[in-house]
Amino acid sequence: MTPAYLPIEVEHEAQAYWKSNGSYRVDPEGDAPENHFYCLEMFPYPSGSLHMGHVRTYTVGDVIARYQRLKGKTVIQPMGWDAFGLPAENAAIERNIPPARWTAQNIENMRSQFQRLGFAFDWGREVTTCDPEYYKGEQWFFLRMYEKGLVYRKNSMVNWDPVEQTVLANEQVENGRGWRSGAKIQRREMPQWFFRITDYADELLDELDAMPDWPEQIKTMQRNWINRSEGVEIDFALGDDTVTVFTTRADTLFGATYLALSPEHPLVAREAQQSKELQRFVRACQRMSLAEADMARQEKLGVRLDLAATHPLTGESLPVYAANFVLMEYGSGAVMSVPGHDQRDWEFAKKYDLPIRQVIAPDEASAGSCDLAQSAFSDYGHLVNSGAFDGLTSTSAIAKIAETLEAEGKGRVVTVYRLRDWLVSRQRYWGCPIPMIQCSECGILPVPESDLPVVLPTQVEFRGVQSPLGDMPEFLNLACPKCGGKARRETDTFDTFFESSWYYARFASPAPKAPLIDPQANSWLPVDVYVGGIEHAILHLLYARFFHKMMRDSGLVDSNEPFKHLLLIGMVLKDGKKMSKSSGRGADPEKLYTRFGADAVRLATIFAAPPTQSFEWREESVEGALRYLRRLWSLGWREAEAEITPSEPGEASESELELRRLARESLNKADDDFGRRLHFNTVVSTAMMLTNAISEQAPSAATREAYEVLLLILSPIVPHITHFLWLTLGKSEAIIDSGWPELAPLAEGRKSVQLGVQVNGKFRGVIELPPDADQLQAVDTAREHDNIGKFLAAGELRKVIYVPERILNLILS
C-alpha cells in the first residue's frame, strides 16, 4: 500500500536530517584546495520576504552546489545579508521602527524561508553587513587604501538625489534619474570621498578578454562603461592662459575653427563673472535634462566668450565658446571644434555662422559622401589644407601631429576613460560610518586603527529624511587623536555597494584572524560559479572586480578576479513585467511551498526554462510539478516493495536491456547538462522520460537500477523527496552523501540500430540495421522498406550518402 505523498512531512524530515548531520558544514581545514568548489549566489537585501526571482536564483545555485557535491567536490555555498540600505530608513521614517530592528526582523523571516526551501547553505558562514564585526573590516581597508592614496576626498560636481537626500555614484544615475528614487538628479558641488577606480581602468578592461566564462553581454556592458579612448591632449594659448582640449582626431587639427568649453569649465565660470548673458546660459544648462538620450537630441547652443585662442600650429586666432554639448566629465571639458569633420561641431557652426573647413578628403572619390554643405565628413581619409601634413592618411597624421606637438611642448598622447572615480560617501544614516575625523586644528584625519570599528548607533529617532547622526553629540564629538582638541566625526556613510564588494571573500574566511580576510580564503577563491541577476551587470560586478584587485595588491588575495564563471539568471515575469512584491500577487513563494511543497516549487522553476532565460510565471507549472512528484513517489514505493531476484548475466530481456541502456544515457546526459551546459530544464525532461520508461515495465533488477539513477539525477533539484525515497529503497546512506553513480558498461551490445533514410534529401522512413552494417547492407535494407522502396522505384540510384548511425541519403538521377 502506497502512502499519500505529503510534501510538508517529507520535507521536514529531510531538513531535520541535514541539520542534525551538519550536512552543509565544511570544515575549514578540509581537503585539498583543488577539490574545493565555491558556489555563490548574490546575497539578498533583507526586504522582508522572498519573491519568485529569489527562489529561482537560489534554486539554480543550489542545484549546482548539490550536483558538485555529488561529484565529490567539497562545496561551500554560503548565505548572508546585504543589510544596509535605504528601505530600512524609509521603514523607520514611515513606521517609526529603528532600521536595525526592521532589518533584523526581515532577516529572521527570510532565513526561515530559505531553510524551508531546503537550500544547502552553510549557515555557519552567515554574515550580516550591518554587523560591526563585518564592517570593521571595510573601515580598516578604507583607511589602508587612504594611506596608499587610492582613497581621496575632493570637492567636485556630483549627482544629488533630491528625494533620497544624498549624492549618488555615476553608476547609480540612469537616464538622469536616481536608480532607486527615480528623481531628477541635480548637479551640486560638494566635498566627497572617492575610490580611485580609474587607476584600475586598464586592467578592468583588458582582463575581460581573459574571462571566457562571463556572458558576452556583461563584458560588453562593462567595456562600454569603462570606454577607453586613445587620443591627444592639445594646448591652445588664450593670452596668458592655456586651454587643453582632448581629441581622438588630431589629424583634423588644421580644420579647427573655434574652441568649445563646457558650461562647467573653470574658465567659463571666471568669464561669467563679467557677463550676465553667460551667467544665464550656465544656469540654463544646469537645469536642462541630463538624460543622455535627450541630450543627444538637444539643440546645440552656446555663448561666445570674450577670449581668443591661438592655434598651436598655424598661430591663427580662433573664437572661444561656452557650449551645451561639451561635457565637463569627459576628457578635459573642452574641445577643438572641427565642423568639417564632426557632426556636432558642424551643427554648432551652422547655427552660429562659423567657418567650415575641409582638411580630410575621402580616400576613394565618392562624391556624395563628402558634401560639407550638407553634413560633416567624419570618416578617416587623407589630409588636405594641412600644411606639411598634406597627403598623409588620417592614421599616420594622428601620430605625426602628436609627435610635432609633443616636440613643441604643446600636446601629448593620452588615454581617457568614461569611467569616473567611485564616489562612496552617502549623506544617509543606515550604512557603514566612514572612519574619518575633522579637527578644526589638524584638518581631516583617519580614525586610529585601534579605535575601529566606528560603530553606527542603532538607537535612533528619525525626524524626516535627514540622517539622525547629525543630532547625536555622543556620536559626533570626540577628542582629536592628534592634538586632543575638539573634533567631529564624519557623518556620511559608505555606499552600500562597498559591503557587497568583498562579502564573497569574507564567506571564504568566516572568522578571520586577520583584519579583513584570512589567507586561507584563497583555497576557495575565486568563486567557481557566481549566480545572480543581470541588474548588477555594471554596479556590483564592476566594484567587486575593482575591490578584488585592490585586495590582491594589498596581499590579501592571490587571484586576479573574484568570479570565475558568471551565471546570470533570467527574470521571472508576471504579465510581461518583472516580478516583485507588488506585482507578484498569487505567486508568493511562501503560499506556493505551503500548498505544493518546496520540491514542487523548485522543480517548477527549474523545468520552466534554462537558467539564463526569462520566463512567464504560471501557477499550472507547480501543479504539473506536483503531479510528476506524485508519480515518482508511487513508482518509488512500487520499487521498494517489489521482490526482485537479481537476474543472471544473459538472462535479461531485450526490454530490460533497453532500460539499462536508457539509464546509462540519462546519467551521462544529466552529468553534461548539470556540469558543462548548466541547462537544468533538460535534466528534468530526461528524468521524466526515464520515469515513463520505468513505469512501463514490471519491477526487475533493471527497473531498480534505473530508478536509483533517476533519484540521483533528480536529487539536486528536488532534494527532499529523493532523500526520502532513497531511504525507502532500504539504502543505509543518505542520497546527499551517495556520490554520483558509476554504472558498469553493458556487456551486451545492441542487436540493431535505427537509421533514418532520405531519398533525394527528403525523409522517407526508418530502417533497422545491425550496428556494424556497411553501406551495401544499408541500401539493400532500404530497398526492402515499403515506403522507401516505392520512392526508389521512381528512378536510377546515382549516389549514396551513408553516415553510419546517422543517415542514409539515396540520390536518384
Add this chain to the structure above:
RNA sequence: GCCUGGGUGGCGAAAUUGGCAGACGCGCCAGACUCAAAAUCUGGUAUGGGCAACCAUGUGAGAGUUCGAGUCUCUCCCCAGGCACCA
C-alpha cells in the same frame, strides 16, 4: 546611431558536432473509472489533404553553400537589454 542577445505549435520549451523539427511538460479534446464531480489512468493534439497507410507545407522574411540547413554565409525585418552630444 553603435554594441550584445534572441525570433521554433494554443503556451513553456527540446533538437549540444549540419543528419527523422516540435522531445519533455502545460493547456485543450476524447475515452475509462464515478450516481455525479474532483483526482487518477488511457489515447489524441504543428498546418492543409486523406478512413488510413501516407502526401504536401512548415523553425521571422529573402537569397546562398550542401546529398542534406532551426543549426553555416549574406541581405533585411521584428523583439529584449545595454551604450549614446564620449570629442
